[in-house]
Every structure is written in C-alpha cells, then in structure tokens.
Amino acid sequence: MAVADSEVRGPRTYGNWRKPATAGLMGLGSLGTGLLLGGLIFVVFLVMIGGMLAGFVGGILVGGLLLAVLTKDKHDRNLITRMTVRMAWWNTRSKKAHLYRSGPLGRTPWGTFQLPGLAAPSRLSEHTDSYGRPFALLYVPATGHYTVVIGTEPDGAALVDEDQVDVWVAGWGHWLANLGDEPGIEAASVTVETAPDTGTRLRREIMSNIDPGSPAFAQAMLHEAVDRYPTGSSVVKAYVAVTFSAASRTGGKKRKPDEMGPELAARVPNLTQQLSATGGGAAHPLSAQELCETIRIAYDPASAVLIDEAHANGEDPELTWPDVGPTAHQTMWDSYIHDGALSMTWSMTAAPRGNVQSNILSRLLAPHSDIARKRVTLLYRPLDAARAASVVEADLRAAEFRQTSSDKPSARDMVATRAARATAAEEASGAGLVNFGLVVTATVTDPALKPEAVATVDNLSATARLRLRLVHGSQDSAFAGALPLGLVLPKHLKVPAELREQL
Template sequence: MTAPAPQRRTYGGWSRPRSEGMFGLAWEATVLGFVFVVAAMVTAVLISFTAALVVAGSEALVWAPLAFRANGRTGYERAVVMAQWLRTWSRKENLYRSGIFSRHGSAKLPGLLAISQLYEGIDANGYRFGIVHMPKQALYTVMLRVWPAGAENVDQPVVDQWVAAWGQFVASVGGANDIVAITPVISTIPETGHRLAHEVDELTRPDAPELAAAMMTELAQTLPSHTVRLDAWCAITFRATTPERRRQPAEQAVEIGRRLPGITVALGQAGVRTRPMTADEVTATVRRAFDPAAEADLETAVATTDGHGIGWDEAGPISYLERTGRLEHDGAVSTTWEMDAAPSGTVDERVLQWLLAPTPELSRKRVALVLRPHAAADAAGIVDDDYKNALVATQSGKGVVSAHATLRVGATEQAREEQARGHGVTRFGVLITVTSPVGADLPRIDALTQDLSVQARLRVRRAHYYQAAAFAGSLGVGVLLPEMATLPRVMAA
C-alpha cells in the first residue's frame, strides 16, 4: 500500500488596503460627500433653493471624479497623470539625447535616475558591493547577485521550507525600520556565447589533442545560438535614518556592510545563493538594460580585462524617447506593465513559473517583484484598520459587493491572527518590462505578455504615461514609484 502524496501548500488571503466609507466608497469620498450635502442644505435654508441647486451641481462636479474609479484609479488620478504627461510632451521632456557631443558630455541616466549616484563599499566578509544613492529621498540600494536553485528535482517538503524561510526573511527585514523595499528581479537575455567561449579557453589545456580542442571550440560556438539565459538579482533599499548617513554615504555604507553577511545567510536558507554585486556589475546591469547592443561588448570586456571601464555617468542611453505606452531607447523598444490586481483565490509557489521562465519569443524580459514591508511597530495598527474597514464594507454594500466584502473580512481577520503570531505585513506589486528590437511585431509581443500574465493569474495593465518611470522601477536600483509619486495622496484615496 503506497503512502498518499503530500498535499501542496497554497497561499493567498491578500487584500488591497482601503478605507471604506458608505456604499462602497472610499472614506475620503464619503466625508467629502457629507460635507457637500450639508453645504447644499445650508445654502437652501439661508439663500434659496435655486442657489442650493447650483451649489449641489458644482459640488457634484468636484466629488464625482473622487468617488468613481476606473481600473482602480480615481478620476483625479487619471486627470493629473494626463496633465503631467501633456506638460512633459509640450516641453519635449520626453526626448533625451546624450553622448560626448551633447550638452551633458556623457551618457548620463535620464528621468528618476538622473540625480542618482553610485558608490562602492566593503562588507564584513570582504566583498565589494555597489550602492546606488538617491539623495532626494535619502535612499541607498544594494544589489545582490542571485543564483536560484530551482525546484525541478527538489522534494515538496524542501520547497515548503524554502518558502517559509523566504517569508521569515521578509518578516525579519520588515522588522528593521530603515529597510523600505526588497525587489527580487528575474531577467532573461539572449545568450551571446562570449562567457562560454572564455570559459572553454580557460579549461582547454595547451597540450590537449587537436580533435578534442576542435570539438570544444565548436560546441562553444554552436550551443549559445538561439538560447536565452536567466539573470537574477535582489535589491534591498535602505533609508538613511540619521543626519550623518543622509549627508555622508560612507556612514551608510559602513552600516550596510555590517548587515550584508547576515542578509546573504538568510537568503541562503531560502534556497538562494547570493553575492553582493560590485559597482561595475551594477553599472553593467543598468547599461545593458538601456543599450541591449552593448551586452556582447560588456561580456567581452569583463572576460578579457579587469573590468568594462564604464562609469555611472556613462550607463544611460544615447537616444531616448518616451511615448504614451512605450519607451524607445538605443535601437530598442520597451513596454512596461504593472500589476493591477493580485491573483484571485489561493495559489501555490509555482504561480509565477511561466512568467519568470525564459521565453524564446520574449528574449529580453524583466520581472520585478517589489516588496515594501511595513515596520513591525506599524503592522499591528495597519491590520486592525484593514479589519475595521472590511467590517464597514459588509454593512454598507449590497449584492455582489457584500459577498466580496465578506471574503475580505476573512482575509483581514486571518492577517490579524498571523501578525499577532509574529508574521510581517508587506505591500507588494509586480512590474513586467519586455524589450524588443525596433521593427519587431509589437502587437504579438503584447499579446504574449498578457498571456503569460494570465497564466500567472495576474491582472496587469500597461503603464500609460509613465513608461520611463516604470522602466526604471523594474531595474531594481532603488526607484520606488510610490515613494517618488507626484500625485497628492488625497486624490488617490
């Protein structure tokens, strides 16, 4: 008699935080609606009924864009984003040209990365690591090279242990009040063959038989053709909490170097082998994202010399044009999609497998999972507020809204219990960037991207009017879109 197969663990229960008001509206829209009703009634009593109708009509025009949403965004959000894009387009700020003959004199990074700076430190284990500094937000980001173990030949209990260790890592990191984001990035790029050729040259002995050497050389030339390789890294973003660390990056580098060994050990328990990325590796990662044609030159330079010799001021594109739904840069076209809604229901740990796996039709694909842990001191209040808002929604909605709100009550109640047991509370989102050569079949590429998202049970939408910002956010170099948004929070209530 055979033993039953172990049951696969499932995950879910996430909910989008929202302050619930009356009739399923946001709390801010509800309060503003009551204020407008009172104002109209006072006008009718003190002036006239006609004046009250005029006031009520004006108030409705102001209130409606905040009360009604389209694709999860209020009318004010959409209007402000559109106005900002029109201003950017009219000023030609969506067009960027750089290089030695430009006003900048080099290929500096554009957009949100324009003011960023790159430093290098040494951790407690003696590894050099690069630090991307965003001075305005006082953010410091360190990137770790990741070699995922994979789960093809791993028993399910081991996979469950890895998932649990990853959850403990995110929760423990969230307990630190200076870590604002963890961004694992899985990128696929075409294999050039330079790395394999260099490795074959090093492994082949000078006195090897001529036939064996010829076979090794031929394999090195034929194997990489039409293949896609996986490249992964994990970015951890710190916020400087003292005036000294805000003013002096060296002070923050010392603190990060002290904590990096513990972070790499914790990631190792989750089945992930890591190593801090040097400043040269960070620069190369950003450069090849903006200039895909530089990939072969970068690999050759790293394999044959001590480094590529490219500085942070030369990591940007030469040509750069942002359109409403795409980003054109250095002979390539990139489209970035953002997660609109998390997977519905429960999923297992392989839910993103097809989205992350190398796809020949989408050879250059980058998926960034942006995790923003809440500090341990704030987590209890957040889950309690979510639970109260979910209870309000069950009393104010009708029909399908009440059924959805009932499920939300169960999810928020479970979150309260898990938080009380020591689990963390984390906000998360997904950015998907697909880069293709100019002239590629873009409608087919868009359809393939949406199909992969559907297989991952993600609902995604194109990042209209902020493709450049979303592209930088998916790089995992410290660009956090919620932290750098220019839209007032009350308009996004």
C-alpha cells in the first residue's frame, strides 16, 4: 500500500554570501590599522623632536587621513576613493581621452573601427572543437587571457515545477564549483541581454512555410501576424564567457593562440554539455562571425535590423574584429554615448542580505518597455581549493576578531561570525568558493529617455534586493566589462582590489 507524503516543504532559499574582510581596529582593515599605528608612532616622534606644537599638527594630519578612510557612503566607498575617482576623471577630460573617433576619417592611425578602451588590444581567432563546431577564441595580451563565448537558449521558469527549478539551480552551483577544479580558468561571466525583436526571424520562418495552395484567409492571418506581432515584443539572449589563463601554471610561459586553440577544442564540448543540466538549453560555442555580430550590435543598436535582414536573405554580413567597434563615442561622468545610443552602467556594491529564492532576479532580467536594450552580466571568479581554504579561514578570524574586540558586539557582527563559520564548514566539506559581482547596462536610443531608464533600473534593483551604484568616470570600461568578452576587470586596475579592500 502506498503512503502519500503529507510533509509540505517550503520554497528553497539561498544565501550566506559574504564579502571577505580583514581584521582591524575601529572598523578599519589590516592596512588601515597599520596606518593608524604608524600615524601614532609618527606623532610620538614629532613630539620628541619638534615639541607639542609639531605633534599637534602631525596629529591633525593623521586624524584627517584616518577620517577620510573611515568616512564611507552607503556603497562602502571612503572619501579617499571618491576623491581619487574625481581626480582621475578630471585628468581624463584634460587629455581628451574620453573621446573616441575611429574609421578612415577618425583620429586612429590605422583607419579601422577598432574596439576602444580595455578591449582595444584584443585579438580574435577561430578554431574547431572536437565536435566539429567552430568557436571564437578571444585573446587579451594585456592580461594574458583567452576567452571562449558560449551561446545558450535558457528554458525559463514559466510553467516549470519548483522541483525542476531547484535541480537547475543545483546544477548551476555544481557547474560553478567545477570551475575551480578546471586548470587555467581565471573567470566566467553570464550575460543576459534583452532587446526589441526586429521581426525578421518571424517573417523568415512564416514566409518559408506558407503553402501557396492554402486558403487566402489563412495566408492573410499569417501576414497580419508578421506585421503586428513584433510590435512591442522582445528577444532574450544569454551568453556564457569562460576566461582561461595563457600560462599553464603560475610563472609559466604564456601560450599563443595556435597552442591554446587545440587544447580548448577538447574542453569546450564538456563545458557546453554541463551547461545543459543548468537550464541553459542547447549550448553551443559562438563562432567568430556570431561574436562579431553580437559586439557590433551592442555598440550600434541600429545595425541589428540590417544584420537580421541579411540573415533573412541568406547572406552573412562581412564583419571582422577590427570593424566591430563604434564609429565614435564620448564618455560622460555618468553615461556613455556611442553610435546614436546612450548607455548607463551600474555595478553591484552589495548582494541581497539574508536568504532569497531562486526567482530573485527574474524582474531584473525580464524585458522592460522603458529600456531599449538591457544587459545584466554576472561576473564569477572561482577560487582553487588551496586558496579557498585560506580565504575562508582568514575571513573567519577577522569576523571573530571584530566580535571579540568589543564588550558589547553588535548584532551584525554576531551574524557575520555565524555566517563565516558556516562558510568555513561548507568549504571544509568540499564546497567550492566563488567571488561574484553584477553589472547592469541600460541603453536608450533617445537621450531624453535617460531619466526613465535610471528610475527603471533603480526600481528593478530594489525588487532584486541589490544595491547598485552608477559607475562614475569610467562608463566606457564598465560598458565593455558587461559585454560577453570575458574581461577580468580587477586585472585592469592600477591599484589592486585586494589592497583597497584592506583599508
């Protein structure tokens, strides 16, 4: 006799993500605490050498420096960081480095439409994997990274059982955890792009299947659907970019594209096959032509109609990597103007606090009528097992130090300590550790729609319980970082991110 399971399980929740911190005094990190102690010693020497007046002046200077470090906004950015960004922007404006003009009549000596900024030195080649599929291999010499971009067709969560969604989420977590064990992987990113549907694909599909002998009424209905259905509809595309290091080991020789191509040809099929278990649908590596079209449309949204019409006519647009960049762009303090469009990019400064459900990002990822093109990119940097163990143990010691350094610890410090212990226990039992971030880009075709786009992203971030900050002074770099190019943004910083976190 079968017995029905009467236990009702609530919705599965996810969380316990933490931003690693170092131990320090007065809310400072290890580097900030070192500055505090060094400043005190400096003041004592001034008093011994120059008297009380010199010590008083030195104390004011040291106190002002520490006050600038401790004064932080809601995005956890101190006064020194904000002043540095503002000064760097003034320097960029004075050198006119925020302007870009390409092409035969542009300012670039090579006369092509090369990508600007961080992606300018990138090189593209095409290889064939073990399944006989061509895949594009993007090489960035500045960081020594190779990137393979995988196109996916997500199934979506509509009319899907909750248990199946949980299986997909578990599969995605397993895929991310396996990245830490893959040799040479530096980072991975997932880009979900929503854009208006041009209707070209629908027209091509219907026109190629209309039976000339069918009733006139049925043909009229199909023609009406072709004319009216694309109005207001959107298309959703998803890309997964996996970035590999050119060196096989730390300090090893950097390999050339001809050497990396055959090696990755045997690894790409495994990566695409594992993505199918995460709800990503049919995954396939993008060819060089497909990647060129994707990046060209991102910088010039008006070209999407021309590219779709060319495919509908059975033609492939002749695009090469030196010709996918914008004709002109201008970087503003809080926006980015490129080829007749205006884009704004936000970066995540705080993940959702507490536990969330699997559909927390559904409204942020969905198309919106106030934004012509929206691109949400999740950035991942997997840590290998050896480094992950040291990171979680250091984070646990820092959390315990913050809690025990006060007689009456705050509730936030106590919760942080429990979370750090849970993370350390999960890592010790074999779980993977991944650093992650999020970048959101909103593109409008009319600059007058900028306030509506800003308000829309602010509202969508609130529904996702994310804290987003509009990127200031480097909108062009943030725009490139949100593209499926596999750019590892921390590797392009002059001041390492690890050093700034220790303040």
